[in-house]
Amino acid sequence: WQTVLEEGASKLKREYKFKNFVEALAFTNKVGNLAESEDHHPDILLEYGKATVTWWSHNIKGLHRNDFIMAARTDGLYE
Amino acid sequence: WQTVLEEGASKLKREYKFKNFVEALAFTNKVGNLAESEDHHPDILLEYGKATVTWWSHNIKGLHRNDFIMAARTDGLYE
Numbered sequence: 001w002q003t004v005l006e007e008g009a010s011k012l013k014r015e016y017k018f019k020n021f022v023e024a025l026a027f028t029n030k031v032g033n034l035a036e037s038e039d040h041h042p043d044i045l046l047e048y049g050k051a052t053v054t055w056w057s058h059n060i061k062g063l064h065r066n067d068f069i070m071a072a073r074t075d076g077l078y079e
Numbered sequence: 080w081q082t083v084l085e086e087g088a089s090k091l092k093r094e095y096k097f098k099n100f101v102e103a104l105a106f107t108n109k110v111g112n113l114a115e116s117e118d119h120h121p122d123i124l125l126e127y128g129k130a131t132v133t134w135w136s137h138n139i140k141g142l143h144r145n146d147f148i149m150a151a152r153t154d155g156l157y158e
Contacts, residue, residue, distance in 0.1 A: 021120045025111040028125065032104040041100045044125045046107065 001071050003063070004054075010063050011056035012071045016078050017049060024051045030077045040070055080150050082142070083133075089142050090135035091150045095157050096128060103130045109156045119149055 001014045018024040028046050031053055035041045045052040055071050057064040080093045097103040107125050110132055114120045124131040134150050136143040 021111070022115060025108065025115075028107065029104070032100065032125070036101060036104075041127045046111070046123045046125065048120045 006054075009056050009061040011054050012063065012067055013052065013054045014071070014074070015050060015052045018051070019049065021048045024049055027051050027078065031074055034070070034073060034077065038070065040066060042070070042074075085133075088135050088140040090133050091142065091146055092131065092133045093150070093153070094129060094131045097130070098128065100127045103128055106130050106157065110153055113149070113152060113156065117149065119145060121149070121153075 001012045004011050004013050016024075016027060018027065024046055028044050028051050031042065031044060031051070040055075040057075043054040045054075053071075053074055055067040055074070056062060057067055080091045083090050083092050095103075095106060097106065103125055107123050107130050110121065110123055110130070119134075119136075122133040124133075132150075132153055134146040134153075135141060136146055
C-alpha cells in the first residue's frame with residue numbers, strides 16, 4: 001500500500017493485478033461486498049487486468065485506524 | 080459524454096450518479112458484463128454513489144466508431 005495525498009486527504013492506495021477483466025471485476029465485487037458489510041467504502045478503479053483500491057475516511061479527510069484494517073482485509077480477499 | 084485527452088489518447092468519459100454504493104456497484108457489473116460480451120473493456124471508477132466510465136480503443140490510442148456505440152449502450156444500461 002502507498003500513502004498518497006489526493007484532494008487534501010491522505011489515502012491508502014494499492015493496485016492489484018489480474019489475468020483479465022473478469023477476474024478484476026470479481027475482485028471489485030468482493031471488495032464492494034466487504035465495504036457494504038462494514039459501511040465503509042473505498043474508491044475502486046477497475047481496468048483490464050487491474051483493480052486499484054483507495055481507502056480513506058471522508059469524515060476526517062484522512063486516515064483512521066479503520067482504513068488500515070480495511071486495507072489488510074482487502075489484501076486477504078486477493079490471496 | 081465528454082471527450083478527454085488522457086495519456087495521449089482521446090477518450091469518452093461519463094459520470095453516472097446513484098443513490099448509494101450498492102447501486103453504483105450493480106451498474107459497474109452491468110457495464111462489465113456488456114464489456115465482456117463485446118470483448119471491449121472500459122475503465123470504470125467506482126465511488127460511493129458514482130461510477131465513471133471511460134471508453135477508448137487501446138490499439139489505436141484513441142476513439143473508434145465502436146467506442147461511441149459502447150458509450151450509447153452504456154447509457155442504455157443506466158436507464
